[in-house]
Structure formats: structure tokens, C-alpha cells
Amino acid sequence: xxxxxxxxxxxxxxxxxVTSGADAAEAVLMxxxxxxxxxxxxxxxxxxxxxxxxxxxxxxxxxxQANIRSTNLDxxxxxxLVEDVVAMAKLAPEDPHAGLADPDQVAKGDDxxxxxxxxxxxxxxTLRKLAWAAEKAALSQPGITNSEGGAxxxxxxxxxxxxxNGIATQSFHSSFSVSASVLAGSGTSMERDYDYxxxxxxxxxxxxxxxxxxxxxxxTQRLGAVKPPSGxxxxxxxxxxxxxxxxxxxxxxxxxxxxxxxxxxRDDLGKSIMPGHVTILDDPLVKRGLSSRAHDGEGLKAxxxxxxxxGVLNTWLLDLASGRQLxxxxxxxxxxxxxxPPAPSSSNIDVQAGHRTLAQMIAGQEQALLVTELIGMGVNxxxxxxxxxxxxxxxxxxxxxxxxxxxTIAGNxxxxxxxxxxxxxxxxxxxxxxxxxxxxxxxxxxx
Numbered sequence: 423x424x425x426x427x428x429x430x431x432x433x434x435x436x437x438x439x440v441t442s443g444a445d446a447a448e449a450v451l452m453x454x455x456x457x458x459x460x461x462x463x464x465x466x467x468x469x470x471x472x473x474x475x476x477x478x479x480x481x482x483x484x485x486x487q488a489n490i491r492s493t494n495l496d497x498x499x500x501x502x503l504v505e506d507v508v509a510m511a512k513l514a515p516e517d518p519h520a521g522l523a524d525p526d527q528v529a530k531g532d533d534x535x536x537x538x539x540x541x542x543x544x545x546x547x548t549l550r551k552l553a554w555a556a557e558k559a560a561l562s563q564p565g566i567t568n569s570e571g572g573a574x575x576x577x578x579x580x581x582x583x584x585x586x587n588g589i590a591t592q593s594f595h596s597s598f599s600v601s602a603s604v605l606a607g608s609g610t611s612m613e614r615d616y617d618y619x620x621x622x623x624x625x626x627x628x629x630x631x632x633x634x635x636x637x638x639x640x641x642t643q644r645l646g647a648v649k650p651p652s653g654x655x656x657x658x659x660x661x662x663x664x665x666x667x668x669x670x671x672x673x674x675x676x677x678x679x680x681x682x683x684x685x686x687x688r689d690d691l692g693k694s695i696m697p698g699h700v701t702i703l704d705d706p707l708v709k710r711g712l713s714s715r716a717h718d719g720e721g722l723k724a725x726x727x728x729x730x731x732x733g734v735l736n737t738w739l740l741d742l743a744s745g746r747q748l749x750x751x752x753x754x755x756x757x758x759x760x761x762x763p764p765a766p767s768s769s770n771i772d773v774q775a776g777h778r779t780l781a782q783m784i785a786g787q788e789q790a791l792l793v794t795e796l797i798g799m800g801v802n803x804x805x806x807x808x809x810x811x812x813x814x815x816x817x818x819x820x821x822x823x824x825x826x827x828x829x830t831i832a833g834n835x836x837x838x839x840x841x842x843x844x845x846x847x848x849x850x851x852x853x854x855x856x857x858x859x860x861x862x863x864x865x866x867x868x869x
Contacts, residue, residue, distance in 0.1 A: 426453065426475065426495065428451045428453065428580065428582035428592070429582060429584070429590070429592070431449075431451055431477065431495060431500070431582075432449040432450075432451055432477075432582050432583075432584035433584060434500075435447075435449050435477070435479060435500055435503070435504055436448070436449055436584060436585070436586055438500075438501065438504040439479065439481050439504050439507070439508060439586075440586065442504055442505060442508040443483060443508050443512070444481040444482060444483060444508050444511065445482050445483055445484060446481070446482040446521070446522050446585070446586045446587065447479065447480065447481040447482065447585065447586050448479070448480050448522060448583070448584065448585035448586070448587075448589065449477060449478070449479055449582075449583075449584050449585070450477070450478045450581065450582070450583050450758070450759075450760050451475070451476070451477045451478075451495075451581070451582040452474075452475065452476050452477075452478075452579060452580070452581050452582075452760065453474075453475050453579065453580045453582075454472070454473070454474055454475075454577060454578065454579035454580070455471070455472060455473040455474070455577070455578060455579075456471070456472055456575060456576055456577030456578065457469075457470070457471050457544075457545075457546055457549055457575065457576050457577075458470040458471075458472075458549075458573070458574075458575040459546060459549040459550050459552075459553050459573065459574050459575070460553065460571050460572075460573050461550065461553045461554050461557055461571060461572045461573070462557070462569055462570070462571040462572075463557075463561075463568075463569055464554060464557060464558060464561070466550065467571060469546055471546075474493060475493065475495055476491060476492065476493045476760060477491065477492055477493075477495060477500070477503070477760075478490070478491045478759070478760025478761055479491075479503060479504070479507050480507075480763065481507050481508055481511045482511060482520065482521065482522070483508070483511040483512050483514075484516065485516040485517055485518055485520055485521070486511050486512065486513075486514040486515065486516055486517070486520075487511055487514060487517060487520045487763065488507050488508075488510035488511035488514050489507070489760075489761055489762050489763060490503055490506060490507040490510065490761075491760050491761040517743075518746075519742075519743040519744075519746040519747045520743060520763070521742065521743075521746075522585055522586070522587045522589075522720070522721075522742075523587055523589075523720050523721055523722055523742060523752075524587070525587050525588045527721070527722055528585075528587060528588045528589050528721045528722070529591075529716070529717040529721055529722055529723035529724075531716060532591060532592060532593060532716060533593045533594075533714070533715060533716035533717075534594075535709075535716070536707065536708075536709055536710070536711070536714045536715075536716060537622070537623075537709045537710050538593070538594065538595050538596070538622050538710065538711075538714055539578070539594035539595060539596050539622070540596045540598075540622060540623040540624055540625075541578075541596070542576075542596075542598075542623070542624040542625070543576070543578075544574075544576050544598070544624060549574040549575065549576060550574070552572075552574040552600050552627075552630045553571075553572035553573050553574040553600065553602075553630070554572060555572075555630040555631055555634070556572040556573075556574075556600055556601065556602040556630035556631070556633045556634040556637075557569055557571060557572030557602050557604070557634060558572075558631075558634065559602070559630065559631040559632075559633070559634030559635050559638070560572070560602045560604040560634035560635065560637045560638040561604065561634075561638075562634075562638075563634075563635060563638035563639070563642065564642070565606045565607070565638070565641075565642035565645065566604050566605070566606055566638045566641065566642065567605055567606060567607060567608055567612070568604070568605040568612075569602075569603070569604045569605065570603035570604065570605065570614065570616075571602070571603060572600075572601065572602045572603075572630075572634065573599070573600070573601045573602075574598075574599065574600045574601075574630075575597075575598065575599045576596075576597075576598050576624070577596065577597050577598075578594075578595070578596045579594070579595045579596070580592065580593070580594055580595075581593045581594075581595070581758065583721065585721065587721070588721075589721035591716075591717060591721070593715070593716070595622070596622055596623070596624075597620060597621070597622060597712070598620070598621055598622075598623070598624045598627055599618065599619065599620040599621075599627075600618065600619055600627055600628070600630045600633055601616060601617065601618035601619075601633065601637075602616065602617060602618075602630075602633055602634045602637040603615070603616035603637060604616075604634075604637050604638055604641050605641060606638070606641040606642040606644070606645055607645045611645065611646070613641050613642075613644035613645055613647065614641060615637055615640035615641035615644060616637050616640070617633045617634070617636040617637040617640065618633065618851075619633060619851060620712065620851070620852070621710070621712075622710040622711070622712065623710060626710065640794075643815075643825065644794075644813070644825045644827070645825070646824065646825060647813065647824075647825040647826055647827040647828075648824060648825070648826060648827075649826060649827070649828050649829060649868040650791060650816055650826040650829050650866055650868035651866070651868055652866055652867050652868050653865070653866060654863045654864065654865055654866070655789055655790055655791055655863060655864070655866055656787055656789075656790035656791070656860065656862065656863055657790065657791050657793060657831060657860070657861050657862070657863070657864045657866075658780075658783060658784070658787070658790060658791070658792050658793065658817070658858055658859070658860045658861075659793045659858060659859045659860075659861070660780075660792065660793065660794050660814075660858050661848065661849035661856055661857055661858055662794075662849065663793050663794060663795065663796050663812075663814075664844070664856050664857070664858060664859040665852065665854045665856060666796055667835075667838070667842075667859055667861070668702070668771060668773060668854050668856055669854070670801055670803075670808075670835055671702070671729075671730075671835075671839065672739065672768050672771070673685075673803060674686060674687040674803065674806075674835070675687060675729065675735065675737075675738050675739055676738070676739050676744075676765075676766045676767075677738045677739055677740040677741065677744030677745065677747075677748060677750075677755070677766045678743075678744050678765055678766055679803065680738050680744070680748065681744050681747040681748050684803055684804050685803060685804070686802075686803065686804060686805055686806035686835065686836060687735065687806075687836075690735050691735055691737070691738065692734065692735065692736075693734065693735060694733045694734050694735075695730070695733065695734070695735045695836070695839050695840065696730055696733040696775075696839050696840065696842050697733050697775075697840070697841070697842060697843065698732050698733045699732070699733070699775055699776060699777070699843070700730055700732070700733050700773075700774070700775040700776075700842055700843075700844070701728065701730060701731055701732055701774045701775065702728070702729045702730040702771065702772070702773050702774070702775075703726060703727070703728055703729065703771070703772040703774065704726065704727045704728075704729050704739075704755075704768050704769055704770070704771055704772075705726040705727075705769065705770050705772060706718075706724040706725070706726070706754075706769035706770065707724060707725075707726060708769075708770045711769070711770040711853070712770070712852060712853050713768070713769040713770050713853040714769060714770060715758075715769060717754070718741070718752075718754040718755060718756040718757075718758075718764075719741070719756035719757050719758040719759055719764040719767075720741060720742055720752070720754075720756040720764050722742075722752060722754035722756070723754060724754050724769070725753070725754055727753055727755075729768075729771075737753060738750070738753075738766075739753070739755040739766040739767065739768055740752050740753045740755055740766055741755055741756035741757075741764050741765060741766045742756065742764070743763065743764070744766055755767060755768065755769075768853075769853070770853055770855070771853060771854040771855065771856070772855045773844050773848070773854070773855065773856040773857070773859075774844075775842065775843060775844035775857075776843040776844045776845055776846060776857070776860075777846065778843070778845055778846065779845050779846055779847045779857075780845045780847055780857065780858045782845075783843070783845055783858065783860055784817055784820060784821070784822060785820040785821075786820065787817045787820060788818075788819060788820070789816070789817065789818055789819075790816075790817040791812075791814060791815075791816060791817065791826070791829075791831070791866060792814045792815045792816075792817055792822060793812050793813075793814040793831065794813060794814040794815065795812060795813040795814065796810045796811070796812055797810065797811030797812065797813070798810055798811045801835070805834070806834045806835035806836045807832075807834055807835075808831075808832060808833050808834060808835050808838065808864075809830060809831070809832040810830065810831055810832075811829070811830055812829055812830065812831050813825075813826065813827040813828075813829070814826060826868065828868070829866055829867060829868040830866070830867040830868075831864045831865070831866055831867075832864060832865045832867070833861070833863075833864040833865060837862070838861040838862065838864070839861075840862075841860070841861050841862030842859060842860070842861055843859070843860045844856055844857045844858065844859045844860075845857030845858045845859075
């Protein structure tokens with residue numbers, strides 16, 4: 423795939439950085455290309471193709487650091503890039519926690535064993551057929567009156583990572599996707615919904631007709647939505663809404679937030695924050711995983727972590743800088759970046775909790791709210807206070823009842839986590855594998 427010698431470019435600019443006065447430096451060069459197809463009402467609406475190359479440099483002069491990024495890789499531009507970033511570093515404020523990994527921390531090898539690259543190159547017509555099939559299946563379902571489109575994409579990328587501390591890696595990644603978004607009903611009573619799939623390997627994608635039919639089912643079942651009664655009631659999030667709850671946890675245990683004191687969980691390491699049946703894993707070594715990696719953005723060897731162990735908060739997500747600030751070691755959670763210093767990030771999350779399926783959980787509710795969509799971002803990361811717009815369905819006498827919308831749910835994430843139960847029938851799409859989540863009672867503001 424490569425049309426340039428990424429290794430040679432990285433090594434040349436690193437040498438120039440040192441010659442220009444840098445004490446240490448790292449270079450990340452990305453090459454990528456892809457095709458995106460959008461159809462609407464069974465006609466091509468948009469065809470997009472991209473091919474790009476970009477180089478990111480991070481240099482250190484003592485404890486001062488600076489970053490710079492360029493998509494122009496001609497030699498003269500790179501020469502100026504080196505001069506600029508070294509000059510910037512000399513003027514930057516000192517950061518006692520900045521610095522590359524020690525050479526003995528640097529991982530060797532590549533990520534070939536994780537099987538993250540599929541060289542299948544579907545052309546625009548193949549992708550059009552996938553998008554068309556997804557939208558066609560959705561439009562053929564009763565109650566569907568319009569479409570926002572079907573889409574399909576394919577992308578391939580190479581990442582070169584070199585640094586003066588001995589990092590020298592090359593990683594290959596691919597991704598493929600199919601989606602459909604449609605509307606049901608008419609006039610002021612229209613409802614929209616969607617379904618999708620994304621995989622590392624083209625052959626692993628779901629049948630586009632299944633995606634289209636599911637998008638249609640989700641849209642039509644929302645017709646006739648009313649406002650729910652106000653008051654406190656049990657809340658269950660379906661998996662795609664439950665992912666946002668896990669996302670709030672990941673933000674709260676991010677080492678940067680903890681080091682700044684801006685996380686509501688900042689004092690809870692080693693303490694019980696969830697019921698004893700809850701275990702949450704972060705595994706970057708999942709084969710074909712969307713967030714898999716053999717080494718993190720600072721060159722450290724990737725490893726699986728237990729974030730929550732039988733309800734107990736077991737660790738923070740740490741890169742080198744946040745680890746140093748907290749007096750801890752990095753656990754190889756630095757995200758890949760080009761235009762800014764690395765920051766902690768998670769990989770493939772697996773939520774293991776509870777003993778019931780969603781059907782069993784629903785059957786156990788006399789009156790509850792099943793949340794299928796969340797709106798807005800009313801979450802205070804410092805206090806854990808939580809308020810989100812939502813839509814979904816009432817549960818009455820153990821069965822899913824009328825659709826509801828135009829409501830707000832409010833509570834506190836600390837209390838929600840303490841009551842959390844996830845179902846055993848998990849949705850593994852994306853980077854967070856999770857079932858539906860029950861969080862106890864929240865305040866519902868509806869009609």
C-alpha cells in the first residue's frame with residue numbers, strides 16, 4: 423500500500439531534530455486511503471474518496487515539549503517543520519512530567535498477530551451495492567416513509583512510529599462499514615432510527631439487508647410516542663445507550679482527569695463502586711478488535727487490564743505523563759496522536775455483569791423506563807451529576823408498552839454505578855461490548 427518510505431522519512435526528521443537542538447523526539451507518519459458511498463432513496467447521493475499522508479512530530483528540549491503536524495511531506499517543508507517545532511519547544515513552559523518512555527520500556531514487534539488488516543479493496547460499485555441493499559431492505563418494510571440514506575465505506579492505513587528512545591514500529595489497519603438510517607410515519611409524527619456495522623475485515627460485515635430491516639424496525643416501533651409520567655422509576659438502558667454510561671466511567675478513571683482532581687471517582691481507587699457481580703475488562707489484544715493494538719501511543723507493550731474487579735475500582739487509565747503525576751507507572755494506555763501529546767485512552771471494553779437476559783430483566787419490572795436514545799451531554803464529571811434528554815419505551819407489568827419521548831432523566835453516576843446490573847445478552851459491536859444496563863431508580867421529567 424505504501425507509496426513512500428515512511429521509515430526513512432521518520433528517521434531523517436528525527437536526526438534533524440537532534441541536530442537542531444532537541445534532546446529527544448518522536449515521529450508518527452500516517453498513510454491512509456478510503457472510499458465512502460452514500461445512497462438516498464436508492465440513488466447515489468455522494469461518492470467520496472480520500473488518500474492522505476501526514477507526519478506528526480513531538481520534540482523535547484529538557485522538560486519542554488512541542489508538537490507539530492504537516493500533510494506536506496516534501497523535503498523542504500519537512501526541514502522547515504523541524505526548525506519550527508524545535509524553536510517552539512525552546513519557548514514552551516517546562517513540564518516536569520513530560521518525556522518519552524525509557525528505552526527498556528519500548529515494546530518490540532508489530533501487531534500482525536492481532537489480524538487488524540484485510541487487504542480486500544472493494545471498489546465504489548461494490549460499496550454502492552452494499553449501501554443500496556441496506557437502504558432497499560429498510561424502505562421495503564411497512565411504515566417506512568422516507569430515508570436519510572444507506573452508506574458503506576472501506577479504509578486502509580499504515581502507521582509508522584519512530585523515536586529517539588528506540589521506538590521503531592509499523593502497523594497496518596483496515597475498517598469497513600455499512601449503515602442505514604430511515605424515517606417512519608408522516609408530518610409531525612415522523613420518527614427516525616438507524617442501524618450499522620463496522621468491522622476490521624470485509625468478510626465479517628453483517629448482511630446489509632439485516633441492517634436495513636433492523637433500522638426500519640427501530641424507527642417504526644417509535645411511532646406514536648407520548649410523554650411519560652414524571653417521577654422516580656427504574657431505568658434500563660438498551661446496549662447502544664448503555665455504552666454511554668460505560669463511556670462516563672472511562673472518562674472518570676482517565677489518569678489526566680484524576681491527576682487534575684476533576685473526576686468524581688478521584689478518591690475511589692481500590693474501593694467498591696459497583697455491585698460485586700460487575701467486572702469490566704479493557705483488552706487491547708482482541709483479534710480483529712476495532713480498538714486493538716500491540717503497543718500504545720508511547721511504544722509500551724499493550725496488556726489486558728481489569729478496570730473493575732467484582733465491583734472494585736482496580737486501576738486508572740494511565741499514560742506516562744499522568745502516571746508520573748500520580749506517582750504511578752503507565753499501564754500502556756496512551757492513545758495514538760499526531761498533533762498533540764499522548765493522552766490516556768481505553769481499547770476494547772468488555773462489561774461482564776449480571777445473570778439475566780434483557781427479556782428477563784424487563785419481565786421483572788412492574789413499571790420502568792427502557793431508554794433507547796440519549797440526547798445532550800448534561801454530565802458533570804467532577805460531581806457525577808447526570809441529566810440527559812432521552813426517548814424509549816415504558817415497561818408495564820413486565821412487558822414493553824408505549825413509546826415515549828421528550829423526557830429528561832436525572833440522577834448521579836456514583837449512585838447509578840452502585841446499582842448497576844448488565845444483561846448477559848451483550849452487543850459486541852464497536853469497542854464496548856455490553857448488554858442492557860439497569861441503574862436503579864432515576865428521576866424522570868415527562869408529562
